[in-house]
Amino acid sequence: MPVSAATETKLREAMARLLAGEPLHTDGSLTKENLAREARVSHATVHRAEEILGEWNAKVARPVRRTPGEVQRDETIAELRKQLRETKAKANELQGKLDALATVTANLYFENRELKEKESTRPEPGGRSPRHRTLEGVRSGEGARWPERPRRPEHVLRPRGYEQDHGT
Structure with missing residues (x-):
C-alpha cells in the first residue's frame, strides 16, 4: 500500500536532514525509528513507503555511526x-x-x-565531704x-x- 505524495515528501526531507546530520526532531542517529519521528509519521507508514525505505537501506547499509x-x-x-x-x-x-x-x-x-x-x-583534705x-x-x-x-x-x-x- 503506497503512501501519499505529501507523506513521501515528508520522509524524503527527513531522510535528507538525518543524513546531513541536521535533525530537527530526533537525536540524529540513523535508524528507521528516527526517520519516522523526524518526518512526524508513524513507524508503520515508513514501512509502507517501500521506495523510500529502499533508498534509506541503500544509504544507511553501512554501520550506524554516531554524529x-x-x-x-x-x-x-x-x-x-x-x-x-x-x-x-x-x-x-x-x-x-x-x-x-x-x-x-x-x-x-x-x-x-x-x-x-x-x-x-x-574527700577533701581536712575530712570534709x-x-x-x-x-x-x-x-x-x-x-x-x-x-x-x-x-x-x-x-x-x-x-x-x-x-x-x-x-x-
Whole structure:
C-alpha cells in the first residue's frame, strides 16, 4: 500500500536532514525509528513507503555511526559519571571519618563525666565531704542531692582497640 505524495515528501526531507546530520526532531542517529519521528509519521507508514525505505537501506547499509554531537554528548556523560563516582567515594570516606570522630567524641564525653564524678566524690583534705559543694536541692529545703548520672547511650560505639587500651 503506497503512501501519499505529501507523506513521501515528508520522509524524503527527513531522510535528507538525518543524513546531513541536521535533525530537527530526533537525536540524529540513523535508524528507521528516527526517520519516522523526524518526518512526524508513524513507524508503520515508513514501512509502507517501500521506495523510500529502499533508498534509506541503500544509504544507511553501512554501520550506524554516531554524529559528532552524539560523540561529544557521550564523552561528556562519561566524564560526569566518572566525577560522580569520585565524589561519592570521597563523600563515603568523609562520612566514615565523621562517624569515627563522633564516636570518639561521645566516648571522651562520657569518660570525662565519669572522671568528674569520681573527682567530686573524693574527700577533701581536712575530712570534709564534697557534698557541700552542690547547691541542688538546698534552696528547696530538701538538702543536698547529687544530680542523676547520665548513662552511656547504647548506640554509642567504641572505636576499634578501645577495650584493649582502656581495659573495659
